[in-house]
Amino acid sequence: MQETELIPHLFRTEYGKIVAVLCNSFNLRHIEIAEDIASETFLKASEIWGIKGVPENPAAWLYTTAQNKSKDYFKHHSVFENKIKEVLKSNDERAEIDFEFSNENITDSQLAMIFSVCNPDISNEAQICLALQILCGFSVEEIANAFLTKSETIKKRLHRARTMLRDNNFQIKNLNKEEIKSRQDSVLTTLYLLFNEGYFSKTNNQTIRKDLCSEALRLAYILTENPLTNSSQTNALLALMCFQSSRLEARINEDGDAILFDQQDKSLWNKELIEKGNHYLINAYEGGGISKYHLEATIAYWHTTPTDENKWEHILRLYNQLILIEYSPVTALNRTFAFAKVYGNEIGIKEAEKLNLESNSHYYSLLGYLYSDIDDNKAIRHYEQAIALSKSKTEMQTITKEIQRLVEKKDNC
Amino acid sequence: MKEFLLIFRADYKAMPQASPEEMQATTQRWMNWVAGIAAQGKLADRGNRLVNTGKVLKDDTIVSDGPYAEIKESILGYSVVKAASLEEAAKLAHGCPIFAVGGNVEVREINPL
Numbered sequence: 363m364q365e366t367e368l369i370p371h372l373f374r375t376e377y378g379k380i381v382a383v384l385c386n387s388f389n390l391r392h393i394e395i396a397e398d399i400a401s402e403t404f405l406k407a408s409e410i411w412g413i414k415g416v417p418e419n420p421a422a423w424l425y426t427t428a429q430n431k432s433k434d435y436f437k438h439h440s441v442f443e444n445k446i447k448e449v450l451k452s453n454d455e456r457a458e459i460d461f462e463f464s465n466e467n468i469t470d471s472q473l474a475m476i477f478s479v480c481n482p483d484i485s486n487e488a489q490i491c492l493a494l495q496i497l498c499g500f501s502v503e504e505i506a507n508a509f510l511t512k513s514e515t516i517k518k519r520l521h522r523a524r525t526m527l528r529d530n531n532f533q534i535k536n537l538n539k540e541e542i543k544s545r546q547d548s549v550l551t552t553l554y555l556l557f558n559e560g561y562f563s564k565t566n567n568q569t570i571r572k573d574l575c576s577e578a579l580r581l582a583y584i585l586t587e588n589p590l591t592n593s594s595q596t597n598a599l600l601a602l603m604c605f606q607s608s609r610l611e612a613r614i615n616e617d618g619d620a621i622l623f624d625q626q627d628k629s630l631w632n633k634e635l636i637e638k639g640n641h642y643l644i645n646a647y648e649g650g651g652i653s654k655y656h657l658e659a660t661i662a663y664w665h666t667t668p669t670d671e672n673k674w675e676h677i678l679r680l681y682n683q684l685i686l687i688e689y690s691p692v693t694a695l696n697r698t699f700a701f702a703k704v705y706g707n708e709i710g711i712k713e714a715e716k717l718n719l720e721s722n723s724h725y726y727s728l729l730g731y732l733y734s735d736i737d738d739n740k741a742i743r744h745y746e747q748a749i750a751l752s753k754s755k756t757e758m759q760t761i762t763k764e765i766q767r768l769v770e771k772k773d774n775c
Numbered sequence: 776m777k778e779f780l781l782i783f784r785a786d787y788k789a790m791p792q793a794s795p796e797e798m799q800a801t802t803q804r805w806m807n808w809v810a811g812i813a814a815q816g817k818l819a820d821r822g823n824r825l826v827n828t829g830k831v832l833k834d835d836t837i838v839s840d841g842p843y844a845e846i847k848e849s850i851l852g853y854s855v856v857k858a859a860s861l862e863e864a865a866k867l868a869h870g871c872p873i874f875a876v877g878g879n880v881e882v883r884e885i886n887p888l
Contacts, residue, residue: 679803682810686821694814701807716815 368416369408374573376421377404377499378475379468380428386471387432387461390478391528393496399435403428425463432461472497472584473591477542480549481530488523489552490559491516498577508559508570542590549591550599550655553582557603561610568614575610579603586642594649597642598656604639605662608632614756636666657684674703691717695724699731707732723751727761738768776857778819778885779864783871784848785878787827804872812856812867822854851878855885 377400384396403424417423479492494500494508502520506513560574582600585591612630643659661680664673681697694717702710711732719725726748733741745765752758793801812818827849831839851873858864861884868880 679806682806685810685813686818689813689816689818694816697810697814701811713811713814716811718815 368420369404369411372407372420372424373404373499375499376424377401378497379463379472380424381496382471382475383461383463383468384428384432385478386467386474393524393528395435397496399428399431402431406431422463429461429463469584469587472581473588476549476581476584477545478527480545480552481527482545482548483530484523484526486552486555488519489548490556491520492523492527493552493556493581494574494577495520497581498573500573504570507567508563508574539590546591546593546595549585550595553578553585554599554602554655556581557606561606572610575603575607579607586645594646594651595653595655597649598646598653598659601639601642601646602655602659602662604635604642605659605666608635608639608666631666639663639666652683654684654687657681657687674700678704691719691722692724695719695722695728699728702732707736711736721751723748723753723757726751727757730761730764734764734768738772742768776859777864778887779856779858779861780883780885781822781854781856781864781868781871782881782883783851783853783873783878784881785851785873785876786847787849787851788847790876801872804875808870808872809854811870812854815867817857817867818854819857820855822852824852825850827851848878 380400380403381393381396384399385393388396406427407420407424411417411420475497476493479496480489484492491505491509494505495502500508502513502516505520506516509516557575557578560571560578563571563574579600582596582603585596586600608631609626611632612626612628639659639662643663646656646659657680661677661684664670664677664680667673670676678697678700681693681700685693685697698710698714698717701713711729714725714729714732717725726744730741730745730748733744735741742765745761745768749758749761752761809818809821813821828840829849833839856864856867858867861882864884865882868882871880873880
């Protein structure tokens with residue numbers, strides 16, 4: 363890796379770890395101090411490495427520097443004497459603060475931080491922003507780009523969430539079985555949304571999308587590494603993320619256009635990720651109990667599996683179960699697509715027209731798809747309606763191509 | 776939105792003995808139908824099926840075993856749907872697989888206590 367890429371890369375992977383370990387050592391109320399120390403560490407790295415060259419083990423160098431900076435900080439600030447030391451003393455008998463950057467402590471700290479950030483009192487949107495900032499080292503601008511929102515909006519959202527995080531003062535240290543159980547659902551939801559934010563992102567920026575997906579994967583992976591959080595649902599969610607990520611490269615062409623599933627180059631699918639997905643999916647089914655993550659992961663499994671003649675029947679069955687667990691317009695539309703694949707487009711149209719999703723662009727593009735070759739004029743009208751409602755440039759481009767195809771077909775008749 | 780109870784009735788005796796494949800196909804039809812209502816965001820409670828034995832009490836002492844002499848049909852199951860009117864609720868019952876075995880659906884508005 364080039365030196366110019368190395369620091370941003372390390373920032374992504376190590377910043378969150380440093381903040382988590384420091385917060386785990388003192389207290390969430392002082393999260394700003396932890397973030398300052400982490401930022402200063404990277405500042406120092408860019409200065410020193412520029413002169414002396416990159417050290418042999420850059421991550422270890424960062425940990426040592428962060429460690430020393432923390433010790434210096436607390437030596438020179440009365441805040442330690444007055445506040446933290448007391449907290450520490452009351453918690454355990456360690457007078458000397460020990461910032462240990464062992465693998466075990468890093469993982470534990472990150473896990474504790476994930477559970478702190480995924481506070482059910484904080485809105486889902488704000489939880490995702492917090493996770494991106496604190497756990498993944500995203501800047502406010504990067505978060506704003508991912509959400510296609512103004513930086514100011516993100517700043518405000520983060521400010522409110524961080525105040526809650528501090529005031530709530532979630533006991534990051536004593537993460538016990540019961541607390542984990544009570545928060546696990548909201549942790550999984552946040553990671554699921556974080557992943558989807560990347561996978562179905564509003565932005566066309568492919569790098570940001572991949573980053574969001576791989577960060578969600580990394581955090582979900584941490585959950586499977588700890589026996590307390592390695593639940594059947596966690597495995598199902600991780601399997602889902604692996605299967606979906608395996609197709610990331612194939613979903614978008616060089617021009618940034620979305621490629622429909624049927625037309626994807628399957629050789630671009632990442633086999634390693636598919637195998638990992640299979641592994642976690644098997645784990646998920648060993649635990650017993652079926653969640654929406656199980657169903658979605660299994661649907662994704664069928665999509666990555668070489669054609670089975672009953673593939674769409676399996677998928678329809680899973681969507682039927684999924685819609686009974688939780689209604690969402692996306693699930694309703696996907697279920698109807700699978701229904702049409704099994705029973706044909708004409709019956710599919712009847713099923714689709716019952717959905718009443720007149721403000722949803724995907725509703726019209728589904729109808730456009732189903733009417734194609736049955737009634738091309740109607741198909742075009744539906745596609746045009748979809749474009750009028752769409753907010754995604756990629757979606758509009760894809761639909762416009764379909765309309766062109768149908769118009770050319772009519773002209774040739 | 777109001778809630779409506781859909782009561783599925785059929786004559787157990789008149790129903791043909793189904794092979795495992797036919798039973799699987801029947802399950803699939805029911806799943807498709809009920810998921811079709813859920814896909815419209817109008818399913819309040821999937822409900823349940825009922826086993827075909829039961830008892831009817833007239834008072835503490837007069838108990839008879841079902842199925843019942845007075846009526847040929849018995850209740851096979853129920854679901855709860857959401858709709859703006861009785862007419863809309865009745866429309867949701869269209870395509871119910873119970874019709875295929877000569878059964879019927881009773882649609883009743885729930886009057887909450």
